[in-house]
Amino acid sequence: MMLQMQGVHAHYGHVHALRGIDVSVAKGEIVTLIGANGAGKSTLMTSILGTPGVSQGSILFLGQPLQGLKPHDISRLGIAIAPEGRRIFPRMTVLENLLMGSIFTDPALLEADLARMYTLFPILEIRRQQNAGTLSGGEQQMLAIARALMSHPQLLLLDEPSLGLAPIYIQKVFQIIERLNQELGMTILLVEQNASQALKVAHRAYVLQHGAIVMQGTGRELAQSAEVRAAYLEGGHVKPTQAARA
Numbered sequence: 001m002m003l004q005m006q007g008v009h010a011h012y013g014h015v016h017a018l019r020g021i022d023v024s025v026a027k028g029e030i031v032t033l034i035g036a037n038g039a040g041k042s043t044l045m046t047s048i049l050g051t052p053g054v055s056q057g058s059i060l061f062l063g064q065p066l067q068g069l070k071p072h073d074i075s076r077l078g079i080a081i082a083p084e085g086r087r088i089f090p091r092m093t094v095l096e097n098l099l100m101g102s103i104f105t106d107p108a109l110l111e112a113d114l115a116r117m118y119t120l121f122p123i124l125e126i127r128r129q130q131n132a133g134t135l136s137g138g139e140q141q142m143l144a145i146a147r148a149l150m151s152h153p154q155l156l157l158l159d160e161p162s163l164g165l166a167p168i169y170i171q172k173v174f175q176i177i178e179r180l181n182q183e184l185g186m187t188i189l190l191v192e193q194n195a196s197q198a199l200k201v202a203h204r205a206y207v208l209q210h211g212a213i214v215m216q217g218t219g220r221e222l223a224q225s226a227e228v229r230a231a232y233l234e235g236g237h238v239k240p241t242q243a244a245r246a
Contacts, residue, residue, distance in 0.1 A: 088143050
């Protein structure tokens with residue numbers, strides 16, 4: 001496995017945010033985490049990068065423990081994130097934002113990397129001298145993903161990439177996710193509230209509730225699950241006693 005989380009607990013102060021998480025991601029997979037607001041999805045994602053630190057359990061990346069490493073050291077190992085809310089640098093140009101993603105890579109690769117991003121995201125080449133804060137929400141999301149890809153990650157973390165986007169851009173973002181996986185072989189861990197779209201692209205998926213995994217399976221299995229449909233496509237809540245399949 002490329003990524004293995006085993007018995008992971010994490011806290012924010014006195015808040016027990018993650019409770020015995022077991023999640024794995026194999027090379028070449030798209031794995032998605034779905035769940036309601038406050039379920040712990042983003043905490044799980046950022047715990048991989050060391051914030052918050054794991055209070056119990058282990059996180060292994062290509063067999064190497066990540067606990068105790070600084071976020072920049074974890075990034076150097078080959079993990080990159082397009083974070084929730086995009087967090088681009090609004091007063092910097094599109095080009096400058098992309099350059100920020102390349103700080104750990106070989107400068108000799110820069111021109112080829114930029115050309116690759118402009119091929120994947122043609123709008124970014126058109127907007128390259130424009131301040132990032134003036135882009136539309138969908139364009140900013142593309143920039144956040146491209147900035148992450150500039151570091152040549154082996155594992156790409158996508159945290160709520162469709163959040164706040166118009167439907168046309170939601171469709172584009174998920175097309176990009178599939179393209180990255182199918183054409184480039186990119187391994188992706190995806191956190192997403194849009195369960196319908198996320199399960200369509202996922203090879204495997206986990207349902208997270210109150211900081212614990214309550215259900216897992218292939219994307220197709222969970223998309224067809226009555227519990228998941230009731231909770232995330234038609235309203236309601238998954239009951240762990242009914243849904244746990246770990």
